[in-house]
Amino acid sequence: MAFADIPSIAVLPFTNMSGEPEQDLFADGLVDDIITTLSKLAGMRVIARTSSFVYKGHAIDVRDAAKRLGVQYVLEGSIRKSADRIRISAQLIDANSGSHLWAERYDRSIGDIFAVQDEITLVLATEMQVNLTDGEQARLHYTTTSNIEAWTQWVKGLHHFRKAVTKENMAAALSCWRRALALEPESAALNAMVGFIHYLDARFAWWDERQIASNKALYYAERALGLDPEHPDANTVSSCALLLQARYDEAAADARRATRLAPGSADVATFACFVLAFAGYPEEAVEHGEKAMNLSPHPPAFYFGHLGNAYRLAGRIKEAIAAFEAYNARSPGFGLSDLVITYQQSDQPETARETARQLLSVRRDFTVVSWAKTQFRADTARLEADIAALHAAGLPMT
Template structure:
């Protein structure tokens, strides 16, 4: 048993943080004279409102629970359902059913549910259930299969003990596709009963709530989300098309509007399109999602990201992040995106706590691990960012974002040979032009000016055929000491509201410009626009 030293709320031993106030949890019963201390994070962050003390240096990750701790009996991972149909296009439907069941189970406060990205990372592997349970820190595994034939669907579900594979419960459901919502409810309630979880009426209502009653709109939404989860520019644009088709069938489909907003936000964040070209569409979609359902944590997260990426409205973004987390503290995207936002505000201790809560729920999520490492980079805690990134590379040796974080950290440590290796790998693996900016900075610091000019020429050529943020030539010119040219590009970046200007106040790339009057003027424009 653990409890929060701030509010006194008790938790099972699998949890590390209070879901109400983000304080790290203590072991054992409280005593009247006990100081409010907690487990030291791997990043050395003191607990909110309490002094430092004696801590157990443990970390929730793919290595499983802390030594000596048992995994909470009320914990489960929902694996992606196997597609038993001959049509590979049914894969998205299988994944969608599993994800919807997973999302429903997260509404139960007493049940720990491994997040989608980590649970789905085992898709197509031959990992034993004991390995999966240990990696995700859960006691039970839910797996299933789906066979579709015309308008008929057969769904097989089973729950097993992660430790030994012992069968706990299974069932087969043969239904018409028109009954898909009813069968989802049956499965959800049956799983809850099998787990012997006490279900409050409010939790039951939240679990069984449906964003649409139309099976066709629902299937289009599932296909859109499956594409969105791939997060490539092509797939994001295709995802938007499916969300729009879902809305054509059900104009009141809140999550489909949130999906459109999320797709436009990521396209802007990845700098595939100039932000000012997507701003109106993204804002309209995010607002409609909340108008249709202001109790949706997903919709408030979408609005938070719109406020952040398109409007630089930090206060507005925080308001919607907090609302989303009030509605669903287990929504991993809200936890880690809010953590990144807090790093922008230089509230680093809070940022790392949010990141660690998200990592506890979703330890194998690569973008999440990358964003926590990025927050450490912004805080200029380069060694810690490198340490976390090295662990992430063990999971995915070619993940470009991790190589980028390691590259910029080694660059700031003046270990330029290592920096260039990682930054060149990041550019090679991703093809993202923005990363050439940081590569150019590292080349400039290494005195390889001919190669720097080549990077600048490449960015210039690319800008003639598609959007390239003027921010990236700016940082390269700043590294070359050509401050006036750098500031010219920076002013153009402000004109198009280049997304990465959000980090202007904390990005080490701009340190050489901070005393320049024109830079101060641009920074003031960003602050006043917020």
Template sequence: MSDPTVNRRLVAVFAADVEGYSRLMGDDEVGTLKGLTERRAVLDRLIGEHRGRIANTAGDSVLAEFGSAVEAVQCAVEAQTAMADANSGLAPDRRINFRIGVHIGDVMVRAGDLFGDGVNIAARLQTLARPGGVCISGATYDQVHKVMPITFGDLGTQRMKNIQEPIKAYQVNALADPGEASASLAEIDSPPALPDKPSIAVLPFQNMSGDPEQEYFADGMVEEIITALSRFKSLFVIARNSSFTFKGRAVDVKEVGYRLGVRYVLEGSVRKASDRVRITGQLIDAVSGAHIWADKFERDYKDIFSLQDEVTAAVVSAIHPKLLQTEIETSRRRRPDNLTAYEFFLRMMPNYYLSTREGMGETIRLARRALELDPRYGFVAAVAGACHVLSVISGYSSDPKSDRAEAVRLARLALAIDDDDAEKLAFVAATLALNGDCDDSVEIADRSIALNPNSFHAWHGRGTVYRIAGFPEEAVRSQNIAIRLSPVDPLLFQSFNVMGLALIELGRYDEAVQAAKRALRLNPSFLPAHYCLTSALANLGQDAEAQESAGRLLELDPGFTISARVAGRARSKWILEGLRKTGLPE
């Protein structure tokens, strides 16, 4: 039986907590207690005025319930305005800042205390709020956004610890009328809105060496990282002048993200000892505070500029694919009825990585939806073009002639929109090459590298083009660079496959076998890697294994013929000879 002393009701839960309370107490216990007591008096009064009830308190935190979402959010707004006034004359490290979260949910009430998921969600929302800010759930937003003269920032869908379903979150920005300062957050700067693509700020790296000369090295490296990241058109990167306003300051990453209007923050440190230098970096989600990536690099301190270039390439090549994967995971948690062209792009990329019949079809479908919303989304057009030609090569196409024509149309469309996006050019170059146009594709591939020498896609595209154009050594070199730049990239199977085909053309059959096997370990259903392995084994004289590989190829693609799949200028005589040795149909 249920406990008769426990009641359930639907309320607006208000959770407030002091940011950095332990640090404040450690620095000045008496002053912090005095300041907290004064602020609690203001907070308690405002909760009462808005017909709220304080349920639970524990040191620096307050939990209250309201019968109205509007009253709860209005109370939070007024409370933060009052707290900003109280902090105005204090040094930044002595300010007592609350974070507040508000959620409408079902709660259990026992002896006046609140329990249940409704409480837990409000508490988690509180941790998402910036210091001095308010974060509300989607359920709360639905109740208040048309009623209150307040602007809100969309924080996306959040996964919360011990909460089964993801929760939509919003931050409260400011009143629509800045003149109503007495009842608003207007005196707290309204942040820039988050862009509709991954956004990042690179903070100045800390010099941990005690050597002022290392300051110049650290600053120069950060500037190089900012410049390198800015070459990716898929990223929104904060300029150096804005990032460096935080130099020498103890900062809260959430506050940095809020002030600069970015989702991600990269921070790090430099320490030099003797002739070695150690550089650490970590990428943080400024909304949730979660760590996305971290690594350290230790190098000889000889040529300072070469060292900067080397670390920049390592950091940038690690961050870019990680950001895209994080954005894709976030997109999967969003409601499917709230899609934009960018959302369609995020949802199509995992399907493209699969390279299966279903994956290619879904990628093309989602790309069409994205292009309907934004006809100038060049990168989407480029990826869709690649899908059409890969569908032909992989045996998925029911109308190869039509798919090849559509591949060229989309590639040319992407090129016509603009020609300064390295990654888009890489897809365009590979698509045109796979359709037999090597003259244009070589020039486009080289331009892609010139625009962004830190891009996996640029080097992978160049390797693909150069192999088809008859330069297998350059193809192997390009793919090696691509793999080094992004050693965990979801498209590595394509790089290993292109490398394997180029190695066959160079007569390095044993290396080709290893490359093809690595491609198939990453993607067992990728048909081009199967005919790469089959040809390499046959050329190597391993007839039994070659026949077995050919059998697996025909199981995956019963309609396989050499002329249909290994088409165009990609048909090198060494690859063809290997396939013919196994008796595969012409």
């Protein structure tokens, strides 16, 4: 089903009415959960959090925001938390007419926040006339945790996780999620995301030896799948963990399953792009990478890296170069190694050398060997050719 044929929505950041800055995390966590739940529905296009949150802290003209994000509907709201009580106001707006299709105010105890989330997501699906399958109706229920303390640690971890992928930020996220997991060890989502941090550790060599970190990633991914085989994040993390283990076909299968379980998730789509490209299915990877961009008009920089890699491996060189240039523009220094390879392998050696010099000017510790440790290829000959291209362009091996 094409996105043009189904209703589309942006869930804007809820306004924190408490006057306490620390309650921003509470409001953001609520919105994050609503977006994640709605992304499990095939009959709805849901704009990714990274795009809708560009409006956080700004006065918003709903119609203008909807036009920029390319959606028919907008959900906006506010939240006030005081002691053990919450007041949540939410409004669904038709962006074309500006009229309110639905509005509600919830004045509940803090422990009812999960029930409020379920009610909001069900009302949205109903008001937008989304036809739900039996499986989708079941997936509309919030399942990350039923423990408010664990949920608080969950959203604190998300706050760190949404920042740049650095050792420090991911360590802070992991610390929060470990505390949450101790409170609710049977949560598939928490196990999955703890596993994802260990996957990042294995890839970027932050703490544990690579094999140890890789085994931890797979352990938590398998635990998450055991708790909920149909959890999208569990399948995504499993696909990444299996990629580390060079189990390419299994990784591809889990990546595909994740996209079926959360067809409206930009993050699930971009990691499917990443896994499938390295697993030997670049054309299929492109489809998911382009879908991620459609779901996130203001994407994180790494989306461009994932899509650019899929384009390159699929032989779509001009599109690969454009994607890598966009990656570098948003995150200076990143995407340049891919550009060096692309230029070197497309008979543009002088441009490759100039790009290599640019890379070393912003990432002075770059070596081909360290780069190779972060790469995965079902096609080992392709990896060897990429290593040779980087070295031929003048980048140091060690």
